[in-house]
Amino acid sequence: MKHYPIISVRSLQLFADGGTAGGNGTGQGTGVTAPDAGVQKGRNPLADVKYGVQKEEAPVAEVQTKTTEPKPDRKAQFEKLIKGEYKDLYDERMQSTIRERLRGQKETLERYEALLPSLEILAQKYGVDPTDAKALSQAIEDDDSFFSAEALESGTSVAELRRIRKMERENANYKRQEQERDRQEHATKQYATWMQQAEQAKAIYPQLDLEAEVKNPQFMRLLNAGVDVGSAYLVLHKDEVIPAAMQHVAQQVEDKLSGKIASGGGRPAENGMKPQSGPVVKSDVSTLTKEDRAEINRRVMRGEKISFS
Numbered sequence: 144m145k146h147y148p149i150i151s152v153r154s155l156q157l158f159a160d161g162g163t164a165g166g167n168g169t170g171q172g173t174g175v176t177a178p179d180a181g182v183q184k185g186r187n188p189l190a191d192v193k194y195g196v197q198k199e200e201a202p203v204a205e206v207q208t209k210t211t212e213p214k215p216d217r218k219a220q221f222e223k224l225i226k227g228e229y230k231d232l233y234d235e236r237m238q239s240t241i242r243e244r245l246r247g248q249k250e251t252l253e254r255y256e257a258l259l260p261s262l263e264i265l266a267q268k269y270g271v272d273p274t275d276a277k278a279l280s281q282a283i284e285d286d287d288s289f290f291s292a293e294a295l296e297s298g299t300s301v302a303e304l305r306r307i308r309k310m311e312r313e314n315a316n317y318k319r320q321e322q323e324r325d326r327q328e329h330a331t332k333q334y335a336t337w338m339q340q341a342e343q344a345k346a347i348y349p350q351l352d353l354e355a356e357v358k359n360p361q362f363m364r365l366l367n368a369g370v371d372v373g374s375a376y377l378v379l380h381k382d383e384v385i386p387a388a389m390q391h392v393a394q395q396v397e398d399k400l401s402g403k404i405a406s407g408g409g410r411p412a413e414n415g416m417k418p419q420s421g422p423v424v425k426s427d428v429s430t431l432t433k434e435d436r437a438e439i440n441r442r443v444m445r446g447e448k449i450s451f452s
Contacts, residue, residue, distance in 0.1 A: 189438040193424045195449040284309070337372050344373030348384055351376050426451060 225233040259273070266273035269282035283289065287301045294304040341353040356362045356376065365375035377384055425435060428451050439449055 187438075189434060191422055192435070192438070193422050194426075194435070194439050194442070195451050196426050197424055337366060340372035344371075344376060347373065348376055348380075 262279065263273045265283065266275075266279055269279065269286070271278040271282050273279065284305065287305075290301045290304045290308070294301045297304065299307075337353060337357075341351060345351050351372075353372065356372075356379075357366075359379065362375055362379060365378060366372065370378075425431060431439070443449060
């Protein structure tokens, strides 16, 4: 009967761990050597390599409960603001608006009062109310004496001349209306352009208030001369804008340097150390070397599961 050497459980464990199957782990015994016996000398250079297809853990989605909040009452908030914290500003704005309207009404009233004596003379001649502009205009238009001398001189009838003059008045009135529409349209487009320029300029000059600046005649002269809003504001406020702009730029530079240093990009690596990169992953069988295959065998013998599919 043949006798086989008895291999203890400890020897099997040593073999699985990369040692030799022997009672004392020195390699003397059965003479069987693990494939990676030489790897155990010093640190394993392949210890940080990951083999096979790595399964990434899916992040746990946070469950957020959406609640429907009631819309705020903007009218109530507005009333609260204009009667509370912003009452003085609102009152100032309203007074300014009223003054502008009264100024226009005053100019109209002054022109009417200057014209009133002439209207009263004409109204007395035609026997109409001087405050009834429509009746007075019709009476003048029906008066042949306004056209008889001119009609006789031009060789046309009074009725024909009256019709010609009426068409001329209508054309002149239509032309004035067209010019006024063009003027208003141009003013609207121009103001929209200024508003856009002001919004862009606020990135540099946050304190810019276009509505307040347009009340300054010097500012308006610059805009009407073709100067953009930002440049016009700088011309009139250079003494306060330039120091603030320099301080803003200095703060931006300081913030960028602080962020760069905090991220490690603003100072050299200490003690010659290089930034550590991520772990090496080898998931393609065709790229495995002899040492890689030996390392995989060692890990599988220790119970690690490695899959390339």
